[in-house]
Amino acid sequence: MIHDSVLETVGRTPVVRLNRLTMGNGSEILVKMEGFNPAGSIKDRTALGMVTRAESDGRLKPDGTIVESTSGNMGKALAMIGAARGYRVVLVTDPKAPRSMIEFVSALGAELEIVRTPDENGGYQEPRRRRVRRLMEEIPDSFWPDQYNNPDNASTHAEITARELLDEVPEFDVLVAAVGTGGHISGLSRTLKRERPGVVTVGVDADGSAAFGYPVGHWAMRGLGIAWPPGNLSPEYVDRVHLVRDHEGMGTGRMLARSEGLLVGESAGAAVFGALHHAHLAPGARIVVVAPDAGVNYLGESFDDAWLRERGIAQRIEAAGLDTPRGLLAAARRPSRRAEPTPRPAGAARP
Template identity: 60%
Template sequence: MIHNTVLDLIGNTPIVRLRNLAVDNGSEILVKLEATNPGRSIKDRSALYMVEQAEREGRLLPAGTIIESTSGNLGKALALIGAVRGYRVILVVDPKVPASVLQFVKALGAEIEMVTAPDSSGGFQGPRIERVKSMCGENQDFFWPDQYNNPNNPIAHAISTAAEIKRGAGKIDALVSTVSTGGHISGISRALKDACPSLTTVAVDAFGSSTFGHAFSTYRMRGLGLAWKPENLDYSVIDCVHLVTDIEGIATSRLLARHEGIFVGESAGAAVFGALHYAHSHPGQRIVVVAADDGVNYLSESFDESWLRAHELAAVLDLPEYRDFKSLVAAALKPTCEPAEIGDILSVR
């Protein structure tokens, strides 16, 4: 098949069954591999939909400028779209963004605006957004997708990602997805629950994230977690929340590569760890995990032993429960943080 542009390749990502990182009780974990999108992540879907809606509404004109705050994947997606459709793309980033991401977007012609001063909690998300607001104030023609609050973000996943899961996996019992902007978990869960109200949706977040009202603390994993609740996150379509530690998530991503040949990022590792825990207590259920991106962004970090030791994450390498897939599956039975029902979390906020 011949496609008109590389953007036509967005979507229709494969679903793969885990063979080794699995619980031997008749449960089944299926992983939707969003890294096969041309920008290498699930953000390709929401980025394209948000841009196309802005084009239709006249908020993004030909040869216009797109600006966004990003820690990686949305920036890659917007840079790709800009290269194909002739838009100027400005990405507001911070020093934590991997060098490979910066190289990727620069190769596609995107411009980088670096924020170097963190907020009082040590985070960069707030300062990045403030820089975007300031630049948009000075340039009224800039289009800011605003991935955290743009309703077209979850709509994109309700339309495409959820439909593909229904078509590819058939009837499923549980959806496990990480929370970042709130876009993909909200959109996918809402659409799947419309078709199957008995579906259980497990939101996996970083231990240290404040998305669900927990006290904020630093964490190393990327692609999940925030210091606030994004507007796109719909609590009503989430059943329980599992906070996963850096060690649990990173160890799982590394073992997925070594024992399944599935090379995914840290957030996907966290989601699979959450799915393994869920599988232990739900025999015979079919569980779909959304793997948001691939491992290329993390080659010099969480896949690098020297980096892990330098950042006090040597337990990923040294503790017996994280050395092989059988030990990891067993460790998922008793995770660092037990999942909590969303109702219980909201009742104490």
């Protein structure tokens, strides 16, 4: 098949069944591999949806500039879209941004603005967003996708990704997805609960994330965790929340590579860990897990023994038995924190 643009290759990602990492109770785990998108993640869908909608309603003008705060996959997706559609792309990031992301977006012609002063808690998310606001005032015809708060984020997944998933897997019992910006889990679940009301949605997040109102802590996994509840997260569409610790998510990612041949990112490892725990509790269930990106971006981190050992994560992986398939399954039966019903404000109703 011949495509007129690389952007036409976004979507239609494969679904792969786990064969060796199973609970042995009749449950089934299917992994939707979003790393097969052209820039390597589910953010290709998100970014393309937000940009396309902004083009159609005039917020993004021809030869305009896209400005966004990012330290990972959203930047890669926007750099690709900018190159394919002729936009200037300015990405605001910080010194913690991985080298793989910096090299990728630079190769595609994106410009980088580095915020070097963290906030009082040592974080860079809010300082980066302040820099974006200044750039929006300075750059004419600029557009800020604002992935955490733009409703087109969730709508893209509700209208496109969910339909694709239902075509591929018409019948299943559970959706497990990383929380991230809240966009893909909220959008997917919104459509699924309308089309398949019995589907249970499990949101997996980093232990220490405040997305659902839990106290803010510290975590090392990328692709998970945020210091405030993102505007695109709709808790009413999430039935259960599973907070996963670094060693559980990273250990699972390593075992997926070595036991299933699936090289996925850290948030995908955490999501599969959450799915294994749910599979233990739900014999016979068919569970779909969204793997947000591929593992190539993490070869120098969670797949690097020295990197893990320097941070004490390797020792925790070994102590928990997560360095063998059997140990991983045992750990998933008894996770550090069990999934629990989604916290909701008093009087809030489920959809």
